[in-house]
Amino acid sequence: xxxxxxxxxxxxxxxxxxxxxxxxxxxxxxxxxxxxxxxxxxxxxxxxxxxxxxxxxxxxxxxxxxxxxxxxxxxxxxxxxxxxxxxxxxxxxxxxxxxxxxxxxxxxxxxxxxxxxxxxxxxxxxxxxxxxx
Numbered sequence: 001x002x003x004x005x006x007x008x009x010x011x012x013x014x015x016x017x018x019x020x021x022x023x024x025x026x027x028x029x030x031x032x033x034x035x036x037x038x039x040x041x042x043x044x045x046x047x048x049x050x051x052x053x054x055x056x057x058x059x060x061x062x063x064x065x066x067x068x069x070x071x072x073x074x075x076x077x078x079x080x081x082x083x084x085x086x087x088x089x090x091x092x093x094x095x096x097x098x099x100x101x102x103x104x105x106x107x108x109x110x111x112x113x114x115x116x117x118x119x120x121x122x123x124x125x126x127x128x129x130x131x132x133x
Contacts, residue, residue, distance in 0.1 A: 005127040012060035013124060019053045023111055026050065036096075044103075048084055051106065055080040073114065080110045 006017055030043050055077040087102035118125035 001129055002131070003128060005124050009124055010060075012057055016054060016057040016061050017118075017125065019050050019057065020111070020115060023047065023050055023054070027107055027111065035100075048088065051110070052081065052084055055084075055110075073117070076110060076114055080106060083110070 006014060009017075026043065026047055030040060030047060033039050033043070058074060058077040083102050083106050087099050087106070090096075090102060091099035117123075119129060120126060
């Protein structure tokens with residue numbers, strides 16, 4: 001494992017990758033604390049801001065170009081931003097169940113699911129984790 005391929009990438013990719021990687025331990029921590037507690041709320045806001053950074057920074061990651069400078073993964077970024085907004089709206093409305101569903105969808109779909117695609121051969125994170133392609 002070497003960070004060299006990532007550190008040699010454009011700044012948008014570095015920001016995107018490090019923000020996404022920071023969500024992994026943060027997610028695990030949030031899953032271990034009591035829901036609704038002050039720490040859950042504080043860490044939850046940090047999670048939302050970092051996930052928004054991941055989604056927004058993706059628009060400057062344009063290695064796969066299928067629709068002009070964009071790819072289908074950018075639709076996931078739009079979905080992520082919408083889901084974050086929805087999750088915040090639902091918890092502020094007192095709908096804990098809808099908030100929980102939206103956040104779990106983001107964790108498993110946008111973080112774990114999309115993250116798995118970064119490990120495909122030819123991608124920078126594949127080179128980071130497994131070495132040269």
